[in-house]
Amino acid sequence: MTEQARSVARECSKRFLEGYTAVLPPSEEERLESVVGSWERVMRNEVEKPEKLLELASKQPVALLIVGDPMQATTHIDLEERCAERGISFHVIPGLTATALAVSLSGLQSYRFGRQVTIPFSAGDYLPTSPLEMICKNKESGLHTLVLLDLDPTGMGLERPRPMVPGEAVSLLERMSERTESASPSLDQPIRNWVGMLLSDLGTKKERVVSGTLGELSEIGMGYVHAFILPAEFSGMEESAFERRRLPH
Numbered sequence: 001m002t003e004q005a006r007s008v009a010r011e012c013s014k015r016f017l018e019g020y021t022a023v024l025p026p027s028e029e030e031r032l033e034s035v036v037g038s039w040e041r042v043m044r045n046e047v048e049k050p051e052k053l054l055e056l057a058s059k060q061p062v063a064l065l066i067v068g069d070p071m072q073a074t075t076h077i078d079l080e081e082r083c084a085e086r087g088i089s090f091h092v093i094p095g096l097t098a099t100a101l102a103v104s105l106s107g108l109q110s111y112r113f114g115r116q117v118t119i120p121f122s123a124g125d126y127l128p129t130s131p132l133e134m135i136c137k138n139k140e141s142g143l144h145t146l147v148l149l150d151l152d153p154t155g156m157g158l159e160r161p162r163p164m165v166p167g168e169a170v171s172l173l174e175r176m177s178e179r180t181e182s183a184s185p186s187l188d189q190p191i192r193n194w195v196g197m198l199l200s201d202l203g204t205k206k207e208r209v210v211s212g213t214l215g216e217l218s219e220i221g222m223g224y225v226h227a228f229i230l231p232a233e234f235s236g237m238e239e240s241a242f243e244r245r246r247l248p249h
Contacts, residue, residue, distance in 0.1 A: 001035065005093045009036040012063040014056055016042045021075060022067035023151055023161050025201050025224040032065075039065065043159070047075055050082060057088050069097040098227055101202040102146055105209045106229050107241025114143030119169045121153045132176035136184035139232045147228040163225050166198055170218035192218070197229040197245060211245040 001009075009015055017024075017032065019041045024032070032039060042064075046052065056062050070076045070092055083090045103110045115138065117131040131147070138145045149169050151161035174191045186194075192215035200208045200223030208223060217228070234242060 001095065002093065005095065006035055008091075008093060009063040009065060011061065013060040015039040015063045015065060016046075016053065017065045018042055018047055018067075018076075019160060020044045020047075020152060021073040023163065023225060024067055025204055025206065027206070028204050036063070036065070041160075044075075047079065050079055053079075054082060054086060054088060057083070057090075058086065066095065068095050069099070070095065072097070072099075096203050098148065098199075098202050098225075099146060101207075102199050102227055102229060105199060105202065105207070106197055107245070108144055108229065108231060108234075108238050109236070112142070112144055112232070112235070112238075114138035114141060114145055116146040116148065118148040118150060119164065119172050120150045121164065121168075122172060122175070127172065127175055127179065129176045129180040129182075132173055132180055133182050133184075135230055136182055136186045139186045139230070140184060142232045144229055144231045147230055149226050149228070151225075166220050166226055166228075167218040169226070169228065170214045173214070194230060195242070196231065197242070199227045199229065201225055202227070209245055210247050211242050212247040216247055 015036055015038065017029075017039050020043050042053070047064075053062060053064065064070075064079070066076065071094075080090060080092070099116065103113060115134055117134045119131050120128065135145045135147065147169070149164035151163050153162060170191065177187055177191055180187070192213060194214045195211065196214050196217060197209060197211045198217040198220060200206070202225075206223070210217070210220070231238070231242065
């Protein structure tokens with residue numbers, strides 16, 4: 001959190017941590033009260049049907065704490081609109097985002113990133129192939145891809161999420177490759193042989209950035225919230241940056 005965010009949150013009468021669009025590692029969540037004061041968790045229903053929040057905010061200052069950039073989720077844009085409709089003043093304080101941190105910590109050039117994607121949990125036999133197709137499209141355009149991993153296997157946002165682990169993400173990409181009709185040259189190579197970076201718990205004391213093949217990265221069990229960067233061909237000093245982050249053999 002920025003110092004401004006901490007200061008404003010401490011001054012509010014009520015503090016709520018939104019717990020379904022993004023999550024804190026447990027160790028960071030345990031520290032939160034010492035940073036901002038007492039707080040309560042709210043999940044999807046309380047934020048998408050925010051009568052309680054709006055009623056409180058009409059009478060006293062209320063902080064809705066969100067991990068990362070609060071306005072990347074349409075849920076929060078909708079909440080801003082509801083405040084405007086009811087004449088409730090609001091102020092957005094941007095946070096440190098996984099998107100910005102991942103690019104900075106990777107050592108890759110920011111202008112060489114294409115559209116980011118999220119790997120969703122599979123629901124029964126349903127598994128969209130569009131994330132893999134976008135990764136391939138980016139690669140063919142010479143662009144790296146930031147790949148976010150889903151947080152909630154249920155997709156309901158009602159219970160505390162269980163973030164996807166690297167091994168699950170790689171297995172899902174493999175399943176997508178079996179189903180896609182894409183003729184991308186990238187798919188001529190097994191998914192586990194692709195190179196990538198794994199970024200874990202960004203913005204915390206336990207953040208970690210390592211590179212290797214997806215097969216190697218899929219074996220990593222430490223960390224809580226993860227993302228991948230799947231690069232296109234390197235340019236300039238990018239390959240050196242990638243090699244400096246290589247997993248030890």
